[in-house]
Amino acid sequence: MTVQLEQSTVTETRAPRRVPPVVWWALLGAVFVVVQLYTYGSWVLSDGFHPTHTGVDRVPTYSRVVMRVFEVVSTVSLAGALVWFVRGIRKSGRIDATRLMMIGWLSAYWLDPFLNFLRPMFTYNAALVNMGSWANYIPGFRTPHGDRIAEPLLVDPSSYFVSFTLTALSGVWAMRKIKERRPDVSRTVQTLVSVPAIWISMGVLDVGATTLMHFDGWLITNHSLSLLGGGYDQFPLYEFLVFPAAFVACALLLYHQDEKGHTVIEHGLVQLRTASWVHTALRILAFVAFCNLANLIYTTIMGLIALVGDPWPVDTPSWLSNNLTPFRG
Numbered sequence: 083m084t085v086q087l088e089q090s091t092v093t094e095t096r097a098p099r100r101v102p103p104v105v106w107w108a109l110l111g112a113v114f115v116v117v118q119l120y121t122y123g124s125w126v127l128s129d130g131f132h133p134t135h136t137g138v139d140r141v142p143t144y145s146r147v148v149m150r151v152f153e154v155v156s157t158v159s160l161a162g163a164l165v166w167f168v169r170g171i172r173k174s175g176r177i178d179a180t181r182l183m184m185i186g187w188l189s190a191y192w193l194d195p196f197l198n199f200l201r202p203m204f205t206y207n208a209a210l211v212n213m214g215s216w217a218n219y220i221p222g223f224r225t226p227h228g229d230r231i232a233e234p235l236l237v238d239p240s241s242y243f244v245s246f247t248l249t250a251l252s253g254v255w256a257m258r259k260i261k262e263r264r265p266d267v268s269r270t271v272q273t274l275v276s277v278p279a280i281w282i283s284m285g286v287l288d289v290g291a292t293t294l295m296h297f298d299g300w301l302i303t304n305h306s307l308s309l310l311g312g313g314y315d316q317f318p319l320y321e322f323l324v325f326p327a328a329f330v331a332c333a334l335l336l337y338h339q340d341e342k343g344h345t346v347i348e349h350g351l352v353q354l355r356t357a358s359w360v361h362t363a364l365r366i367l368a369f370v371a372f373c374n375l376a377n378l379i380y381t382t383i384m385g386l387i388a389l390v391g392d393p394w395p396v397d398t399p400s401w402l403s404n405n406l407t408p409f410r411g
Contacts, residue, residue: 102350104364111367114374117221118192125216130229136208137400145296149209152297156240163244177362179336179345180247185366186373188243192216193374195231196381199223202406203302203388209401210234210297230404234297245284246329252276252283253333276333280326288325292317299402302391302409314398324383328376335372347372 125131167184171177195217197204202225206212212235217228253276260267260275291297293315303318305311335345344351347368351361393411394403 107368108364111371124219134232139399153236160240182369186369187246190377208232250332252279
């Protein structure tokens with residue numbers, strides 16, 4: 083009996099309990115939360131917390147009307163999504179992976195202007211309701227006057243909270259459909275099938291927003307690899323490769339859930355003997371980490387590509403330049 087007890091003690095000593103993956107993800111999520119709270123707070127308390135104006139050039143009437151419509155639709159969509167979000171939780175008594183991803187992407191909004199961290203490559207139409215941006219306070223942001231980027235406060239929060247998760251769900255839908263028709267389909271094929279669905283759900287609006295509505299402007303691109311390259315309404319075709327990759331990852335995360343509705347970043351949650359609210363907090367922070375990491379990778383890649391991009395289009399209007407210093411090569 084004594085020998086067995088000693089052996090058991092040695093075994094327990096040699097095999098310490100491992101920290102579950104969900105805890106590591108949650109810790110990373112907590113870091114992202116702290117940094118963005120610092121970023122937002124510094125911006126709100128700064129002298130740069132004021133609107134960026136359209137400048138000397140006249141915004142086309144149709145574009146200004148579209149901006150107002152866009153803002154109204156986005157605000158209504160956000161309100162409707164919030165109602166759906168809360169009702170679902172109250173009905174089920176728990177928060178599912180879809181809603182967790184909505185929180186995760188909303189928390190990744192602070193990285194939106196980080197595309198410009200090395201050069202002023204992407205801007206918004208200053209006719210949109212804005213208070214400039216918090217870019218100057220994002221760690222690692224080096225472009226001068228980042229506070230002048232006209233972040234559309236009535237549009238982008240809705241995009242991050244609602245549209246981005248819907249885009250990921252379109253990929254999930256495509257993977258489920260191919261699985262229904264071909265039960266023996268490989269995961270690789272399922273993943274590839276999700277890409278066109280994601281392109282369609284986000285690509286048409288993205289291209290139209292830039293080239294027709296003038297909602298935003300890709301001012302530094304490789305002209306030869308861009309639709310309408312060389313004009314202020316140009317759109318980089320490689321955006322179709324980089325940005326959708328983030329949503330393919332999100333689609334894979336949502337598609338592969340266990341019987342409890344947990345994703346791979348929540349592994350080890352059931353091992354933790356803690357209060358239910360702690361479990362929920364860990365899950366939220368894990369999704370915050372995943373979505374912030376996805377957005378950080380995307381914005382960093384696009385920012386690095388800007389280093390080999392062509393100069394700003396000479397016809398860039400003041401309402402898209404956001405009073406930034408033009409890049410002339």
